[in-house]
Amino acid sequence: MIDMQDAAFGYGADPILSAISLRLAPGSFHFLTGPSGAGKTTFLKLCYGELVATSGAVTIFGQDAGTLDRDRVAKTRQRIGVVHQDCEFLDHLPIRENIALPLIVSGRDGPAQDANLDELIAWVGLSARAHARPPELSGGERQRAALARAIIMDPDLILADEPTGNVDWDMSLRLLQLLCELNKMGKTVLIATHDMALIRAAKAQVQARVLRLAGGRISAAGADL
Amino acid sequence: MSFVSDTLDLLRGETKADRVVPRSGQAAKLTVAVSGAMAFLAVFALALSLASGRLADRWSAALAQSSTIRLSAPAAEMEAQTWAVLTVLEQTPGVDSARALSDDEQRALLEPWFGPDLPVADLPVPRLIEIIETPEGYDATGLRQRLAAEAPGAVLDDHTRWRRPLVAAADRLRLLGWLSMALILASTAAMITLAAQAALASNQQVIRVMRLVGARDVYIARAFVRRFTRRAITGAAAGAAIGMLAVALLPRAAEEGGFLTGLGFQGAGWLLPLVIPLLAGVTAFWATRIAAFRTLGGLR
Known part of the structure; x- marks a missing residue:
């Protein structure tokens, strides 16, 4: 699904990431942990093609990320659901349309998708807030909306960057539960977090692997929970 | 993004794709206002050019068919x-x-x-x-x-030396009219490009979100292009209508008024200003398209 061979990335002389080699297998669940500034977000951006490795190779769904043109990057992103900590939305559109945005941009929206959309909104517990604008939502509601938007296209891979950074513990557990359910449905999940309690909480639900990122390198890769 | 398919898109109402770009903003008002003002000026430039053309033809024809012999x-x-x-x-x-x-x-x-x-x-x-x-x-x-x-003792004066500067002056005036039209179009393009760039800059979050969810550049650019082209056509249609009304209210052509009272449109010439909103639309289409792709090219 994602394959990195000796991948590195940096601006100028100082590399942020170096000698990264790993493989995210289909259906696997990974945590990416490490201190702030370790390069977790940069790593995720390499995974969904926003950044291109400055050396080494990154393969996304069997395609060399370095040779993908902009259209292919866009097409590839339709197979990847991304949840950011600050989960940006289009503030002028109701949350229902924001969640449906991936369908709209890929031309797959329409009456046939409305039932699925409503079902998904109910699954993340936002039915009552579907017509609210993003600024009217709480942090937890925004995170759930971002998760719903990330999975509306039934992606193969879900990347979450500090998805519980702005929510309380109860909401963190709820989001984790949603991600674990998605993994049980066969989705590959990679969560970047420095919240060790969250990682421990996942232990009871899924078999996850922890990737530790420090000094620009992945260490302790493959440590099972 | 083909010109034909985008032109057809423009004729449709607002789509969900259009809604991703917020409606409000100074850039929107600026586009309508600039297009309107430029179309108003374009109507006068067009009227000047056509009137100069008629004048050049008239002088040329009138003087060309008469001559004088001076007998001493x-x-x-x-x-x-x-x-x-x-x-x-x-x-x-x-x-x-x-x-x-x-x-x-x-x-x-x-x-x-x-x-x-x-x-x-x-x-x-x-x-x-x-x-x-x-x-x-x-x-x-x-x-x-x-x-x-x-x-x-007879000297033939075929008016060539009188006719040439007059016709040349009228021709130059006609050329200036067309040059003004070209400058107005170029200024419109420049203003709309600036407005589009401002809109693109103020909608960085929209663009980021769109790219994140897998929107292709063409899709994002279209949303902006449609919005700006429609605004330009709307503004230019209003400006051209007001300009035509102003030209229609000018005094009728009169012998004693000379050139000034002949400034206006005649017959089918009244249809020409209707092309101005279309030109504004085409200008806005390309200006926004180029600005959008340039901005999007800086992102991945």
């Missing part, structure tokens, strides 16, 4: 040489008619300079003979040679 001779020979000139003219192909101006007509011509009581008969004033040409015209060189032989 001693008083005793004046009558004989006048008849000789008229005889030559009668036999010259391309001359429709010719006549010698009467003393009264010559006095009227000189009156602005010498006053009303000029004794033309007592002065050595040359006799003027007016020639009206056929549409085919005559051979000026041949006529000059024959006049030199039959009436040595």
Whole structure:
């Protein structure tokens, strides 16, 4: 699904990431942990093609990320659901349309998708807030909306960057539960977090692997929970 | 993104794709206002250009079909040489008619300079003979040679030296009109490009979100292009309508008013300003498209 061979990335002389080699297998669940500034977000951006490795190779769904043109990057992103900590939305559109945005941009929206959309909104517990604008939502509601938007296209891979950074513990557990359910449905999940309690909480639900990122390198890769 | 498919898209109502770009913003108002103002000016530039064209044609046609022979001779020979000139003219192909101006007509011509009581008969004033040409015209060189032989005091003035600067001036005015049109279009393009760039800059979050969820550049650019093209057409249609109304309210063409009262459209010429909103739309389409792709090219 994602394959990195000796991948590195940096601006100028100082590399942020170096000698990264790993493989995210289909259906696997990974945590990416490490201190702030370790390069977790940069790593995720390499995974969904926003950044291109400055050396080494990154393969996304069997395609060399370095040779993908902009259209292919866009097409590839339709197979990847991304949840950011600050989960940006289009503030002028109701949350229902924001969640449906991936369908709209890929031309797959329409009456046939409305039932699925409503079902998904109910699954993340936002039915009552579907017509609210993003600024009217709480942090937890925004995170759930971002998760719903990330999975509306039934992606193969879900990347979450500090998805519980702005929510309380109860909401963190709820989001984790949603991600674990998605993994049980066969989705590959990679969560970047420095919240060790969250990682421990996942232990009871899924078999996850922890990737530790420090000094620009992945260490302790493959440590099972 | 083909021009044809995007043009067809423009004719449709607002789609969900259009809604991803927020409606409000200074850039929106600026686009409508600039398009309106430029279209208003374009109507006048067009009117000026068309009026100059008509003037150039009229002057050219009027002066080209008439010429004058100036006959200087001693008083005793004046009558004989006048008849000789008229005889030559009668036999010259391309001359429709010719006549010698009467003393009264010559006095009227000189009156602005010498006053009303000029004794033309007592002065050595040359006799003027007016020639009206056929549409085919005559051979000026041949006529000059024959006049030199039959009436040595006759000088043919075919108005070339008068006509050329007048026609050139009118042509230059017409060119200036078209140049103004081109400058107005270029200014519109520049303003819309700036407005589009401002809109793109203020919608960085929209673009980021769109890219994140897998929108292709073409899709994002279209949303902006459609929005700006519609605004430009709307503004230009209003500006052109007001401009046409203003031109229609100008005084009608009158002989005593000269060029100024002839500024306007005639007949089918009234349809030409209707092209201005379309031109504004095409200009906005390309200006926004280029600005959008340039901005999107900086992202991945």
